[in-house]
Amino acid sequence: MMELYESQRAMRNMRKAAMQRGVVAILDVGSSKIACLVLRFDGTERLAEVEGIGSMAGQSGFRVIGAATTRSRGVRFGEVSAMQETERAIRTVVQAAQKMAKIRVDHVIACFSGASPRSYGLAGSIDLEGRVVNEQDVARVLASCDMPDYGDGREVLHAQPVNFALDHRTGLSDPRGQMGQELATDMHMLTVDAIAIQNLAHCVKRCDLELAGIASSSYVSALSALVEDEQELGAACVDLGGGTTGVSIFMKKHMIYADAVRMGGDHVTSDISMGLQVPTAMAERIKTFYGGVYATGMDDREMIELESDTGDWEHDRRRVSRAELIGIMRPRVEEVLEEVRSLLDAAGFEYLPSQKIVLTGGGSQIPGLDGLASKILGQQVRLGRPLRVHGLPQAATGPGFASAVGMCLFATRPQDEWWDFDLPVERYPVRSIKRAVRWFKENW
């Protein structure tokens, strides 16, 4: 636990250094595409003063000066599966983004969607020694949370204090400076496979870049796709990606649950490829141009040419109707949404006051998806596009870039994480001296 604490703190310091320098790169390592944005910060000190999210949603201080995407290779289900290929892809995209930004970037904040995330809710409480809650007390109450046994080979990706309670008052976002006897906290912790993080870190390192932060894709896409009141009142963000479908639930502007379904748009493509006997690239193209989930009478007459050049005249001139394509796509999309439904059920989403569901990610562009999703997930479904940020090229404003844009927000205004607070005094080896000092302070 301490190791991760240290490495996360090191990353956080590096992120601060990058913001001091003014340039940081965002790397969204997805299964279908890898996107890189280069951010330039203008006024970090101004940002630090603003409390809460603010009118510009914390995006007033930065600007996107470089953006590039490339087809992903070596990434499957949101995890690095072929190291060399992934490294080459990262190199390609970083180089292109640097070229557009005309500046060299050294620090990169990465996000990935896979690695089987798992959410834990933790609770901890302490008795306050002093009357007034201070920074140390917050650190202590966070440290007092009982760690679940999340298994070997897993690492904590996010550990965010969601709620503080002082005596019997709950729902405090910042208890510092308040009076009370007992301080309790609820913390949301997200663990992922350690191997996935290490692989990604290794790939980034091999590109001569410094990893200045790491985030879960389902978390950051919700940051950009959910509007402020949805984050406040409670909403789920479903990020339909290529290899995985990320689900995150927000409440009171904090993520309280995140998970991922290991199914996504690539599976739809492979279904088409298998069902229509066409290569994957063509299946992808057909899906993009003609895809849908609701068949109408018109679709029976709209024929899609399946051209190929095998030399077999019959094979090269096959045609399918769009209805057939939809017939192939719909069961898989339904399956994905059913999985999402079961995840939401498991998370107790139906007990939330507001049950808004926002679909985003590249897969959400299937025509008619919102209709299908509202049948499976519930009535309050909408399609979400990422927030507009300064300088983002038009090509990168689609829902497929929700997590990349969310990473920008994450980079500029990160949530307080557990490791942002100092280690509680008791954890230090010099604890006896500190105690002596405190005893002195209290008695003299």
Add this chain to the structure above:
Amino acid sequence: MQQVAAKCDPAPSRWAYRLERLMLTPLFRLFLRIILPFMVVFSIAAIWLSDEARRDRLSGFVHEARVSIETRPEFMVNVMAIDGASVSIAEDIREIIPIDFPLSSFDLELEHIQEQVAGLPAVASATVRVRPGGILQITITERDPVLVWRSRDGLFLVDQEGFVVASAKSRAAHADLPLVAGAGAELAVQEARALFAAAQPIKARVRGLVRVGERRWDVVLNNGQRIFLPVDGAVQALERVIALNDAQDLLARDLTVVDMRLSDRPTLRIAERSVEEWWRIRRLQVGNTEE
């Protein structure tokens, strides 16, 4: 690990990627754009100049180029023209500025020439410039002599500011100028001129002025008569004498000196012979016939 037919997507190689990142480093770009070219040029020049013979050749080349430009006809000065000077002064100037024409105007030290010319006693001011057409133009204003001054060292011409312009060969050569004499006479030229102006009515008789004790003037008339003038109010005293002369023919009488030094008590000195004559006539009148 690769599948057999899988075609790789294009990606920059590791070294191309690193090179591009290096090229995007601001400091490195600065180095490449400014420092490196400077160093290269500097080192090439240093290596090339490290040879003695090359240095000599270079300096010789530079010198040649310089000379060839300086000796172009546009820059040559062929003639010296002197304006505003009389012949003798012009000869003096040509004597003290020995320039062998033609000469490049780069080699002329105009300020030095100007100082030399202005240093001549007969020259009040001088301007020296090179006129288009290769002419060294010296324009001077001369000092005009207004008096002839006879001193122990000889005859001199003096301008109205008291500068000795030149020495005069003889009084007759400058008959139009009035004559002054005595030590320090050249220092009171203005007063002398005022006196000469006041002496206009008796101009024919005035031989000149004599400075006495470097403080006052004597007017010397042609028959040896002198008019002693006071230190202050010399002109008024002289006018009084002239007025007396007009009224009573004073100067036609046999006087040697009209002493006006004490203004309230003018004194006349009669010539000795006249005094004796005067005494003889007095005796005759009285009837004393001792002779």
